[in-house]
Amino acid sequence: MFNKILIANRGEIACRVAATARRMAIQTVAVYSDADAHAKHVQACDEAVHIGNSAPRESYLRWEKIIAAAQATGAQAIHPGYGFLSENEEFAQACAKAGLVFIGPPASAILAMGLKAEAKQLMERAGVPLVPGYHAANQDPEVLQQAADAIGYPVLIKASAGGGGKGMRVVESATDFAQALASCKREASSSFGDDAVLIEKYVQRPRHIEIQVFGDMHGNYVHLFERDCSVQRRHQKVLEEAPAPGMTDALRLQMGAAAVAAARAVNYVGAGTVEFIVEPGSKTDGSTIGAFYFMEMNTRLQVEHPVTEAITGLDLVEWQLRVANGEPLPLRQEALAIQGHAIEARICAENPDKQFLPATGTLQVYALPDSSAFDRAPGAVRVDSGVRQGDAISPFYDSMVAKLIVHGATRQEALARMETALKQTHIVGLPTNVEFLRRVVRTPSFANADLDTALIAREAGVLFSRETVGLQIAAAALVAATLHAEQQAAKGTDRSGWVDPWARRDGWRSHGAYQRGFSVGFQEATHSVVLRKNTSTGAADGAPSGPWVLEVEGACAVFQFLAGDDHAFDLQWGPRRLLVWVYREGDVFHVFTNSGSTRITAIDALAHAGEAHAEVGRLTAPMPGKVVSMAVKAGDAVRKGQALAVMEAMKMEHTIAAPADGIVGEVLFAPGDQVTEGAELLRLQTPVAPI
Numbered sequence: 001m002f003n004k005i006l007i008a009n010r011g012e013i014a015c016r017v018a019a020t021a022r023r024m025a026i027q028t029v030a031v032y033s034d035a036d037a038h039a040k041h042v043q044a045c046d047e048a049v050h051i052g053n054s055a056p057r058e059s060y061l062r063w064e065k066i067i068a069a070a071q072a073t074g075a076q077a078i079h080p081g082y083g084f085l086s087e088n089e090e091f092a093q094a095c096a097k098a099g100l101v102f103i104g105p106p107a108s109a110i111l112a113m114g115l116k117a118e119a120k121q122l123m124e125r126a127g128v129p130l131v132p133g134y135h136a137a138n139q140d141p142e143v144l145q146q147a148a149d150a151i152g153y154p155v156l157i158k159a160s161a162g163g164g165g166k167g168m169r170v171v172e173s174a175t176d177f178a179q180a181l182a183s184c185k186r187e188a189s190s191s192f193g194d195d196a197v198l199i200e201k202y203v204q205r206p207r208h209i210e211i212q213v214f215g216d217m218h219g220n221y222v223h224l225f226e227r228d229c230s231v232q233r234r235h236q237k238v239l240e241e242a243p244a245p246g247m248t249d250a251l252r253l254q255m256g257a258a259a260v261a262a263a264r265a266v267n268y269v270g271a272g273t274v275e276f277i278v279e280p281g282s283k284t285d286g287s288t289i290g291a292f293y294f295m296e297m298n299t300r301l302q303v304e305h306p307v308t309e310a311i312t313g314l315d316l317v318e319w320q321l322r323v324a325n326g327e328p329l330p331l332r333q334e335a336l337a338i339q340g341h342a343i344e345a346r347i348c349a350e351n352p353d354k355q356f357l358p359a360t361g362t363l364q365v366y367a368l369p370d371s372s373a374f375d376r377a378p379g380a381v382r383v384d385s386g387v388r389q390g391d392a393i394s395p396f397y398d399s400m401v402a403k404l405i406v407h408g409a410t411r412q413e414a415l416a417r418m419e420t421a422l423k424q425t426h427i428v429g430l431p432t433n434v435e436f437l438r439r440v441v442r443t444p445s446f447a448n449a450d451l452d453t454a455l456i457a458r459e460a461g462v463l464f465s466r467e468t469v470g471l472q473i474a475a476a477a478l479v480a481a482t483l484h485a486e487q488q489a490a491k492g493t494d495r496s497g498w499v500d501p502w503a504r505r506d507g508w509r510s511h512g513a514y515q516r517g518f519s520v521g522f523q524e525a526t527h528s529v530v531l532r533k534n535t536s537t538g539a540a541d542g543a544p545s546g547p548w549v550l551e552v553e554g555a556c557a558v559f560q561f562l563a564g565d566d567h568a569f570d571l572q573w574g575p576r577r578l579l580v581w582v583y584r585e586g587d588v589f590h591v592f593t594n595s596g597s598t599r600i601t602a603i604d605a606l607a608h609a610g611e612a613h614a615e616v617g618r619l620t621a622p623m624p625g626k627v628v629s630m631a632v633k634a635g636d637a638v639r640k641g642q643a644l645a646v647m648e649a650m651k652m653e654h655t656i657a658a659p660a661d662g663i664v665g666e667v668l669f670a671p672g673d674q675v676t677e678g679a680e681l682l683r684l685q686t687p688v689a690p691i
Ligand code: ADP
Pocket: 056, 082, 083, 084, 163, 164, 165, 236, 237, 298, 302, 303, 304, 396, 397, 398, 400, 651
């Protein structure tokens, strides 16, 4: 086995690879960019080499630097993780030339599967079922239009070199085809440097089911069963699970054989994934899974590999290392079996209510479920994380910060464990999809395993901009956290231990000593909350006799709380009793309960007087990133909602739309420019009505 490997990646996957290497007594070398000088993956390795500036092009994609780092540190092999150089055949070749083992498939297999159209031609010859479509070389728009007409609408145009859910257009009818083709080609050439496309029948309500395969250098192949990755946003996976609900032994055999045939056709070695798009089952025979078609092969370790590890009890990175070292596959097909059910959730720094716009910022609070017992304790959760509390999420890389993986005897058990794990995930400092994931796993569709790629769209009504924690609970939590902080501060300064909850240092007193008012902001509105001393002598039967009475928008009841620690509170308010976790970030209180999370703001009436609000007419960058395109020029008249510019950051595109009708004043940036968050992109003038 290797003595030392270099991990050419960052974040959770670099940490995950390092963990297996450590267990196998293999030394590890990390590489890092400027932005990652203090990153978790650097600490997770035995040595680290700086490879350049923060932008991936200037660090994690610079393969000559990475190869030099491996040679300088005496590493014998390079693990590329996923993303970055993992599917770059030139890099795989360069490794071999430098006498380093590339922990992945041969360069020829990466090349063969790299372009979707060529891969499909190859699969056709290998007898793997394909989605009805066109994947020939001729890119004449006339020919493509005819092909689409012949397939029948709706069709999907895909960039052959595409990935990460980008470069795809659904076309509903023949008249829309030409325009969609042009726009897809534009995106393909700017994102992937190759404008070739293929056309597929657009499968309605499909499922995404993929097969994990493994090959070795001795011609052996196995598959490690399937994963269902149907729950997607922007054609990107959000939740993955194994096995696929509704999968039958017969179908698993067929799909497994097709996946192995695909791997064999390219002399595959190492870990790979064959992705299939699957038609819904027919109502008549009661099956939930219909015909399956090859979509693409990912020639690397996949983000969602931990669910396969959970149900097989295997370590796929260990298998990768053994295979790369020339050993035969550790197990034969007959020795592999599925145990229970596993689900993974991807935790991303993004804002689901703003079309999943990626977010940057600092992880002020990063409390995840305890994962120390995952291998031993049933019900324990596995956390694969690339960050720590206090770390910054920069605009340079992917927005995924961690993965939660749960395993149970049944899907129902795994689902319950996922709900618990998400409940225990408290992240403050930047928007994340945690609350969104909590809602997704509770939808009837997900709970009943009614899975397809439209699940999020179908359940949108309960997934977005909806409060699961109301004003009353949020306000009670704010009051409890405020009083607790004051008590703690008083204890620190007053030796007698005397606590006077009315001795506020940071606010105002309302009507004399026995009443205290708070002004709070909740969902764009301001509310008043009043706390009084409870002057009633005896409590009515059964009612709590707390020291206070709390009034929130007309609801008034006896109130008390117990602090578990500085963030956990047991609230009692009238007949309600509730556990809440509260984290303060300036004036904002982040409140987590067992049913959801929300934020509420303490408004200090004086502090905000005169503060400038966002100027109407200035259009600013919602995140740091690159300007991809400007759809307008100075003097153009635009309508409310019209797309003005497209920005890209963290692998996602975001369209800046006009907030009102108007005339474009000045355009301040050009496509290709890098902009900081808040930078003014262009000015919009509202037309003045003629007198
Ligand atoms: P999957 O099918 O596994 O979701 P994708 O093609 O979407 O695969 O990408 C795989 C993963 O690689 C992404 O989810 C992301 O975490 C990682 N990745 C890809 N490109 C980058 C990048 N430029 N920076 C950081 N991570 C990346």
